[in-house]
Amino acid sequence: MSEKYLTIADAAVAMRDGTTTSVAITQEILDRTATLNPALGAYVEVTADAALEQAAAADAALADGIDHGPLQGIPLAIKDIIAMREAPTTANSRVLDPEWGKGTDAPVVARLRAAGAVFVGKATTSEFALGLPDPDKGFPIPHNPWNVAHTPAGSSSGTGVAVSAGLALGGLGTDTGGSVRGPASVNGHTGLKVTFGRVPKSGVVPLGFSLDSIGPMARSAYDCALLLEVMAGYDASDPNAADVPVPKYSELLSGDIAGLEIGLPIPYFFEHEKLDPEMKEAVLGAVKQLVDLGARSEEFELPYANEAKDANHIIMVAEAYAYHRNDLVNRWTDYGYATRPTLARGAFYTAGDVAQAQRFRMMWSRLVARAFEKYDVMITPSAPAPAEKASEMTVSRRLLTPNYTGHWNLTGLPAVAVPVGFSTAGLPLSMQVIGKPFAEATVLKVADALQRITDWHLAVPPVEALVAAA
């Protein structure tokens, strides 16, 4: 197997048994990025020299018997709304102050650095983690490696594309309404939205203060566990960081899900008129595989899911509007064509609407907590449909289509997107596993159990034509 498709776990073993080195893996990824990035738009900036220095340092440390763990020497992509000292943070926007976070690491990046990780570069994001790419603003336009005419989703588009196309072994995304799970879903790999407060989010350009989280993205659930056990933990710089113990997640992925109780919430998540039949069939097929492994599943009614989608959106745009208001007034056209009208919706909701959305949030959280008295996890599709054509994405789309991810930002719960197959058009299909607060180990265990008996997460996108054309 080529190194570019190694998992983090595979690479960690290979570096320690002498099969390869971090420099070799990093160089291959940099070469591949040089070839594919113009077509895929995964990175805003590639920090090649620094990455090779980090890789050499990781190899030298290992040779000296200094082992910081499985992330040592692993090339990662960092979403460009997260501060990383080697490169500026742009948020893919002309509006963000160029000095923002300059020369600093977000705490989560500092933790990965201390673990010996290698940083390939800053990965493309939707502007301020919102909206759609604007070709007139001078930032890369990300494309789905499974079909470049389709969206790689957002907002952690670049990290999703990089992981899928072998331009990094893993990376960081952020998730306010689905921005880790969406790209993981449509690009065909694994992505975890963590419990609110699980990973400190200081050093990240905010979108929705009470909804934002930083999550790992990688080919496998096991790799996400390896990343999370380094990323997670209290940090005083984030007022919302939770002082809750951090398990060794990777050691809890036993593959044993016997007796696990799975709830399948209906009607919104499985009976919606806009749910793609292939997506539904693939998710229910994966649930059956989990049942065959000893889990139990049943449908249950979870009311107000459509309203929960709206509540998440109202809170997100209200909080984002508060952050951007002065720039929207003074620099409207510096924002992308899709970013500015979405942010401006914050001016269309009343103060009472926002308070009511927060009251709804309490009620919805109670309903979900009640369901979790019976179930260990809930499972839904990660999205109603596979990746849409990029040309069909519009500013109004979020108002018109169902969404299956923002519900769990509203409740602050962990949720992982897991590949479960492909559509007849060759686009990835994905299942979402939602858990109780701080039960990242449980949702990752379910994903890992499935990935022990399937290989959807290891599938490689057909980018040979892009390589040949480069």
Place this chain on the structure above:
Amino acid sequence: MSPSSEEIVTSLLSMARLTVSDDEKATFVRDFPLIREGADGLYLPDVEFDEPAVKFNPLDYYPATAWPAVQAQSTRSEEV
């Protein structure tokens, strides 16, 4: 008579001091009923006794027993 979506959008944009193009304004006018529908749908009788979640902490809504695995696996690493 109720004001039209165009009249409301014009007022809201003016109050927010946002200067938008004609096309953008047309999109806001078209979407405004959907925006209101989403907000109006949250004024539910079932929310009557709920206070706003002004600072959100997921643990407030779940008993500590919901995460025994975390407590049992207290292998917290030192913070960087």
